[in-house]
Amino acid sequence: MKQLILTGPRKSEVIDVPIPAITDDQLLVKVTYSGLCHSEWYPWATAAPGDILGHESMGVVAKVGQHVKGFHVGDRVTGLGGGAFKEYIVMEPAKTVHVPDNVADEDAVAEPLACLLSAAMKLPPETLGDPVAVVGCGYMGLGAISLFKAMGYGDIIAVDPRKEALENARRFGATETYTPDTLPPYYMLTWDTMKKPDLTRDGTNADLFNVGFRRVMEFSGTESGLRLAGDMVCAHGTLGIGGYHNDSLRSIDYKLWNFKAITTINCHERRIAYEAGLCERCMMLLSRGIWPFTGLADERHIYTLEEFDLANEEMAAHTDGYIKGLVRT
Structure with a gap:
């Protein structure tokens, strides 16, 4: 079978390896799609020879261990597991779920969806109709926006430097969209805005509690996005950090966060x-x-194993309306 391995920074190759054997308690799954995740861009860009990636997969059961119940050859499945950029993977039944008949293969890569659901449930609205802000409108930010709409948030404010990302945010439920440089001053509680006693929002005199938002979710994965998200939290508000910050250390104004008494999750x-x-x-x-x-993944952004390096380059560059990429095996 084909398997992708990394040969160095930003380089991969496809090799032939035996189809893995399973125990009586495991499943062998023929992979249909494996998702590209931005959390693996940095490991790809700094890879050592022999590294393997891939943790978002869905496929079809090819073999069932004799002790396994509830699964049959031919079942469409998804779930959790690593090293998924290959034709066959071994999956544990406890980490594997069935794909409903009316859910398309391209939409059924469950791992990132589970991450989104987990993140959104950590930041529920206090009251139906509350506002929420989302900083970073790539795949994960868009998923958060659509979940927040389903959860009963009212105004959903989306922030991203890319105009195309903001158009996508509107499509998935954002009610207001801004680039960082066009964000209204009263949407941020910073040392500068605290010096403006005449600043108003909805006709109310500004104070620590009605400038900024009580709920802000960060999904940018960047230092600038994290700092901006922190700026947008009002006093005693809550900042959810959903971005995966794995490329370097982050520098933030923790004095400001302390002063505002915000909760970070x-x-x-x-x-x-x-x-x-x-x-x-x-x-x-x-x-x-x-x-x-x-x-989310159209045909332009469905790749072969041999196109893996190109896929990562296009993910970083958001080429041709890129939102989500999949590798088809």
Whole structure:
């Protein structure tokens, strides 16, 4: 079978390896799609020979261990697992869920959806109709926007430096969109805006609590985006950090965060059993139309294993309307 391995920074090759054997308690899955994740861009860009990537997969059960219940050859499945850029992977039944008949293969890569659902549930509205701000409108930010709409948030403010990303944000439920340089001053509580006592929002005199937002989600994965998201939180508000900051250290004005008494939430998840349950929940939400987050990867951004390096370059450059990329095996 084909398997992708990295040969150095920004370089990969496809090699032939044996189809893996499974135990009586495992599944062998023929991979249909593996998702490209921006969290793996930096590991790709700095790779050592022999490194492997891929943690977002869906496919079809090819073989079932004799002790496994609930799965059959031919079932479409998705779930959690690593090293997914290959033709066949071994999956653990406890980390594997069925794909509903009315969910397309391209939409059924559950791992990033589970990450989104986990993050959004950590930042629920206090009251139906509350406003929320999202900084960073790539695939994950768009998913957060669409979930926040389904969760009952009212005004959803989206911020991104790319105009195309803001157009996408409107499509998935944002009610206001801004580039960082056009963001209204009263949407930020900073040392500068605190010096403007005549600053108003909706006719109310500015204070620490009605400038900025009580709920802000960051999905930029950049230092500038993280700093801006922190600026947008009002006093005693909450900042959810959903971006994956794995390329370098971050410098933030923690004095400002301290003064504003904000709560910060790491929106990532490491409880595997919990996240596997969310994979199943995500499939249900898509199947019932409760979370209409579909059609993100078009044919221009579906790649072969041999095109993996190109795929990462286009992911970073947002080439041709790139939102989500998939590798088809």
